[in-house]
Amino acid sequence: MKYALTLAATLGATTALADTPVLTVYAGDYFTSEWGPGPIIETEFEKICACDLEWSTGDLVPRLLLEGKRTKADVVIGLTSDVTAKARATDLFAPHGQDNSALTLPIEWTDDTFLPFNYGHTAFIYNENTMDAPPASFEDLLALPDDVKIVIQDPRTSISGLALVLWVQAVYGDRSAEVWEALSDNILTVTKDWSASYGLFTDGEADMVLSYTTSPAYHMFAEEDFTKKAAIFPEGHYFMVETVGKIAGTDQPALADQFLAYVMSRDFQTIIPTANWSLPSALPQADWPEGWSELPLPEKVLFYSETEAAELQADAVETWRAALSQ
Amino acid sequence: MARRAQPVSQRAGIIAAAFVVAVVIAAFVGISQRIETTTGLRAAEWQAVRFTVWQAFLSALISVVLAVPVARALARRRLPGHTLLVTLLGAPFILPVIVAVLGLLAIFGRNGWLNTALGVVGLPEVSIYGAHGVVLAHVFFNMPLATRLILQGWQSVPAEQFRIVGQLGLPPRMVFRVIEWPILWQVVPGAFALIFVICLTSFAVALTLGGGPRATTIELAIYQAFRFDFDLGRAAVLSLLQLAVAGAAAVLALWILPPIALQTGRDRAVRRWDAPAPWGDAFWIVLAAGFLLLPMLSIALSGVVGLFYMPVSVLSATWTTVWVACVSTVVLLVLALPMAAWLAQAQWGGAEALTLLGLVASPLMIGTGWFILIFPYVSPTAFALPVTALINAMMALPFAVRILLPAMRQVFSDYGRLSVGLGLRGVSLWRIVIIPRLRPQIGFAAGLTAALSVGDLGVVALFADPDVATLPLQMYRLMGAYRTEAAAGAALVLVALAFGMFWVCDAWGRRHAAG
Numbered sequence: 001m002k003y004a005l006t007l008a009a010t011l012g013a014t015t016a017l018a019d020t021p022v023l024t025v026y027a028g029d030y031f032t033s034e035w036g037p038g039p040i041i042e043t044e045f046e047k048i049c050a051c052d053l054e055w056s057t058g059d060l061v062p063r064l065l066l067e068g069k070r071t072k073a074d075v076v077i078g079l080t081s082d083v084t085a086k087a088r089a090t091d092l093f094a095p096h097g098q099d100n101s102a103l104t105l106p107i108e109w110t111d112d113t114f115l116p117f118n119y120g121h122t123a124f125i126y127n128e129n130t131m132d133a134p135p136a137s138f139e140d141l142l143a144l145p146d147d148v149k150i151v152i153q154d155p156r157t158s159i160s161g162l163a164l165v166l167w168v169q170a171v172y173g174d175r176s177a178e179v180w181e182a183l184s185d186n187i188l189t190v191t192k193d194w195s196a197s198y199g200l201f202t203d204g205e206a207d208m209v210l211s212y213t214t215s216p217a218y219h220m221f222a223e224e225d226f227t228k229k230a231a232i233f234p235e236g237h238y239f240m241v242e243t244v245g246k247i248a249g250t251d252q253p254a255l256a257d258q259f260l261a262y263v264m265s266r267d268f269q270t271i272i273p274t275a276n277w278s279l280p281s282a283l284p285q286a287d288w289p290e291g292w293s294e295l296p297l298p299e300k301v302l303f304y305s306e307t308e309a310a311e312l313q314a315d316a317v318e319t320w321r322a323a324l325s326q
Numbered sequence: 327m328a329r330r331a332q333p334v335s336q337r338a339g340i341i342a343a344a345f346v347v348a349v350v351i352a353a354f355v356g357i358s359q360r361i362e363t364t365t366g367l368r369a370a371e372w373q374a375v376r377f378t379v380w381q382a383f384l385s386a387l388i389s390v391v392l393a394v395p396v397a398r399a400l401a402r403r404r405l406p407g408h409t410l411l412v413t414l415l416g417a418p419f420i421l422p423v424i425v426a427v428l429g430l431l432a433i434f435g436r437n438g439w440l441n442t443a444l445g446v447v448g449l450p451e452v453s454i455y456g457a458h459g460v461v462l463a464h465v466f467f468n469m470p471l472a473t474r475l476i477l478q479g480w481q482s483v484p485a486e487q488f489r490i491v492g493q494l495g496l497p498p499r500m501v502f503r504v505i506e507w508p509i510l511w512q513v514v515p516g517a518f519a520l521i522f523v524i525c526l527t528s529f530a531v532a533l534t535l536g537g538g539p540r541a542t543t544i545e546l547a548i549y550q551a552f553r554f555d556f557d558l559g560r561a562a563v564l565s566l567l568q569l570a571v572a573g574a575a576a577v578l579a580l581w582i583l584p585p586i587a588l589q590t591g592r593d594r595a596v597r598r599w600d601a602p603a604p605w606g607d608a609f610w611i612v613l614a615a616g617f618l619l620l621p622m623l624s625i626a627l628s629g630v631v632g633l634f635y636m637p638v639s640v641l642s643a644t645w646t647t648v649w650v651a652c653v654s655t656v657v658l659l660v661l662a663l664p665m666a667a668w669l670a671q672a673q674w675g676g677a678e679a680l681t682l683l684g685l686v687a688s689p690l691m692i693g694t695g696w697f698i699l700i701f702p703y704v705s706p707t708a709f710a711l712p713v714t715a716l717i718n719a720m721m722a723l724p725f726a727v728r729i730l731l732p733a734m735r736q737v738f739s740d741y742g743r744l745s746v747g748l749g750l751r752g753v754s755l756w757r758i759v760i761i762p763r764l765r766p767q768i769g770f771a772a773g774l775t776a777a778l779s780v781g782d783l784g785v786v787a788l789f790a791d792p793d794v795a796t797l798p799l800q801m802y803r804l805m806g807a808y809r810t811e812a813a814a815g816a817a818l819v820l821v822a823l824a825f826g827m828f829w830v831c832d833a834w835g836r837r838h839a840a841g
Contacts, residue, residue, distance in 0.1 A: 033800075199805055
């Protein structure tokens, strides 16, 4: 009976929506779960667009490459700058048409195809109750006693793991191999993705975990737990930015433009911190939600453009693999 | 043995096998359409091949060697709660990998029960991380399967044989040589081959417990090639390599074995007149129970707390998971029963290796290949769940056939000629003769499939419809959103569901066996 009602309601809704244009947005899987920013973005955007925003989730780059010109996407959200080179090479994307000068990133952004909507930095997170002497610099990290254990992600399967090897590359360059060898005694294990690593850390298996500078914000604002801290290093932190792009062959160009404008709007930007637990790309720090401005953030930001990242990637990963295989 | 009658047409089995082969070949065809460059394998990938084969060999060896005394103890002792114990000991095999790893870490991890206990008595800490951790986890998963397969063989020995050796007063060593060794020789190589192949395709375990890039498996390299580098050429080459290694091992193990039917036996306790004092058996049963059940206890304990944090959406994901598992199980039975009937009558044991195709040709490869094939015509997200159900069924196929085959051979040798004489064929033969006699095996195989399907994340993660999540996917999403406690709750639901579905099917089969 309940299903019959649901079915009837769905059919009724479909008929009513028959003339409503649909904007199909491809996003990473985490994005559209009820704990991600997707549902609230959908609700808010549909209030202003007279359209139906439909999420379609999966692995973004592989999917775009597989689908090519036949892709159903109108907009793609969630590509980080470490993979935009590959996405750009598909020639599927059109200029975003938004004003980059509205961005409030700690780096300059001139790309006219991929528009940043949030950012964070790689950082090692620790629990101040269990870690007496957290490292105050990358050099401190390398000098940690062997019984302090860190868990990291595999750069061959995880975007945050890839950011880590680029971080080490950015700080140490040709010395990266030595750095990995020095760190190897402290590496408890390497996991496939960020979730598995973070789970090991919260279960107390590891003393530190590779994550983001914004991770403590979740614990602070969602759990009122103030013990989780990001170790801030003067050598600088690798900058990670997520972007949104418009598909050139979209059959809803006006809606896609409206969505990109919405991404840059104050409404969208204020959703980002507590929905995605990351920093908004176009919102002055003074306008961040309460408490967010006190979050410790690095003064020095390290960043590779997508071209540099693409060039360095293979060697940086191989250096990591070779050093940790000893 | 007399020349075997051929009561069941082999055509259905051959069609089922051809379907499996076609699904895999089609996936390769799909991928080959999109290969732009061909790249050779790099040194790192050869290292992955070596590690994969080595750890799979070691894992299979240890699993089987430990399973023999445990199965022997379970076969000749009737403890209070015996049936429950046998069922529970089977549980690790059907645990979702991610959940099982959490359970193992709770026991063997840095903060685990074992290290806490060692610390109390002043002994040094042990570390689970590294190649030995991978092997430990694989033994945890696969020893129960080996135990169950060996136990089945043991229980097929007629009680009369043990009564006779008891009357003759043969020493245990002689009993082993006369009765038990021939049984082991029939069952163990197949179990070893199956476990070797399962461990070959291992992915998540090797990553979390492996400790680092030294413990890279071929399946990880395939994942990297597909989902990160998007190098379809290399992904296809690696898939073929995995297929070749696993296929060679399987054919070798299955070919050297003569397809002998087991003797008449029933799944019931056998009075062992020859059994020595119970201490040895008690030792093995307690050891196995501790090793296999403590991690599950810890999952249950942490999960109970998490249940209170769990969002309602976990329930709808549970529903999705249940129907995917049901579809998988039906597909599995439709494939496995005719294939087992065909193989039971085939002279060439190596044909059983065909059943391994779905498991060995990486699910990622099959999923991606089919995505390429389907995409021009229909939205792949609409097909995500059916394709998942099909792939789950194909991954369970080798287990199911291995379970069904000995009993199927038995039925044919006992009732084959009678059935032919009576003119029973087709559906009535299945309904009157085969299915009633195979109920315990069908129940076990169906239960395994349903449970494996429940725990599998599979290809859903590749092209998921955001509104239709399976339970493992929902658990990953919770973990990805910092909600580790709620994820522990979802893990408990996942375990309960996998175990529940297994139990329902298995109990259906066993009820018959007990009666």
